[in-house]
Amino acid sequence: MPMPERCSRFAEYRDKVLELFASKGFGQVGMRELATCLGLAPGSLYHHYPSKQHLLLDLIEEFYEELLATLGRIEKKTKRDMLPRLIQAHLNLHRDMPWHFRLAERDSGCLNDDQQARVRRLREQYEHRLMQMLGSKSRFDEQAQLAAGHAIANLLNSAPGWLMQHPLDEAQRDELLENLVSGAVEGLLRSPARASSLATTSSLVTASALATVRQ
Template sequence: MPMPERCERFAEYRDKVLELFASKGFGQVGMRELATCLGLAPGSLYHHYPSKQHLLADLIEEFYEELLATLGRLDKKAKRGMLPSLIQAHLNLHREMPWHFRLAERDSGCLNEDQQQRVRQLREQYECRLLLMLGAKSRLSAQGQLAAGHAIANLLNSAPGWLTQHALGEAERDELLESLVSGAVERLLRPSVPRAVA
């Protein structure tokens, strides 16, 4: 079932709603508080969004749409050095959309079943596209490839948060994260080598 069209005032609401959901937690924010934050009467907000889940769904959909658009832009470039380009693109996107990453990982389960299904479809498109761009070998079963795509997406989307408590410069942090993620992904995508029998 397709999602309803995004409210035309969504861009106007986005940043305030993102910050409120991400800082307080989706479950801790009510429609009345959302309306106050946006400078609207509760009835006006209900006119645009029947529930706060609809707002959350729009934010999470926007996140996956941007991830897919980012992959599309990268895919048009040369395939050489794709993994470092993918990692850098995700680090840049994390700097541009930090609240989106947090909501998508933490609060997707708060959506209704139809909304969760739509988010799953978008995430699966993104994960499959990642595998194709990385040239994943077919040594893995179909389920193994799905699992690999999911794991790689999780690495790319969570890596920027790994080093936040360390006082590193941006370049040093990015270099360290690229090494960590690329090492894991390259190992995963490497052709299988028979294991030595003990």
């Protein structure tokens, strides 16, 4: 998939826009406030971005591109101990890109239909790659494979926020999360008979992620 074209000043805008969207909520931020935050006249911002949805799309696409790049780096290094490496990579990425995770989980639905389709294609590519790396292809039919990929992606992306309210040091938090996520994923991949319940699993994980984000 070719990399999308972005405004040449996207990197300059990114951090301020991320913090504003994630802290106030995408729906509560208008273009004038965005322009003020970036030190631009509203007309200058409209020149680069026709709407705030275009800015949100760039941020969410960047998030999935980084997830895909992370999978690629893991895959090049080793074919062994894949699940622990995937879990740790997601924990590290959550520390590096916390606002991106929050926006992708909470605000993707604010995009228009075409933009949501672009994000969905990236997410599906990421989920498919996850399942390939976990070696599950022979255990599921096509629909169960898609459902399992979606459920596992939700686990990996939402789990880092589950224990944020608890006074744990980083090592303790990572160990607990690795045990929780690895147990869930290994159990799911071991039993094709559980495929029929994956939709429910995915919904529960998504609800947990949203509840964590709103806290």
